[in-house]
Amino acid sequence: MTLIPSDDRRVEAVEGDQYRVGPYCNAPGCKRPVDHKHHMWRRSFLGGDYWWVRVPIGSEQTDVIRNVIGLCWMHHSDVTGSVGAGHRAWIRWLEDERELYWLEKDPDDHWQAIGTLSLPAPSETAPAPPSPGREAERCPTCGHRIRHEEEHEHEPRPKRPRKTWTVHVPADSEDGAAVLDELIEGVAEIIGTDEYTSKLRRYFTLVQALYLVIQNQDLIEIE
Secondary structure (H helix, E strand, O other): OOOOOOOOOOOEEEOOOOOOOOOEOOOOOOOOEOOEEEEOOOHHHHOOOOOEEEEEOOOOOEEEEEOEEEEOHHHHHHHHOEOOOEOOEEEEEEOOOOEEEEEEEOOOOOEEEEEEOOOOOOOOOOOOOOOOOOOOEEOOOOOOEEOOOOOOOOOOOOOOOOOOOOOOOOEOOOEHHHHHHHHHHHHHHHHOOOOOOHHHHHHHHHHHHHHHHHHOHHHOOOO
16 A cells, blocks of 8 residues: 655645656656556545645645656555565655655665656646636646536546446445445555556456465465
């Protein structure tokens, strides 16, 4: 699971359009192609799939920055923490410098700053005009229009034919649906399936998790 870039609990999600990431990994000095769209402030922290966050830059000021970056498979594994190895990298937001730093562990297991993230401006189409009677809200950093909840959200991937697979859960003293949602989000960040939309994310996360269990059944002790 991704380590949170800031200890400040005032960081909040901001509604906004998605943008293109890549083509190269945003880790300092990396020239590999992007394999994963990575949420720096994870979905479980923000309460949803948000591509923008509002961060404090002083006692009374805030700034809106991007939350999704592109990472190669290796650096994505470093920040999400692979099984057995743990977290080898950490993206940190430094409020005083208004920069995102890439940290890595040294041989003594201490965090060391490697450099800042390379984040070129997103290449996007011009924002749509505001709806009648409402003034457009724009990001103070990039000028991009922030969408409202009632506006249509586009699927980031082409739709594919799919069926529904239902799981009955307890709904008395234990909220089974909430438990499954939390577990799916946590596992998705670990194995790299958090780039999919919410419906497809459940499928691909379950499939890969179940394959891991089957492949490592000899390591599982059943009493």
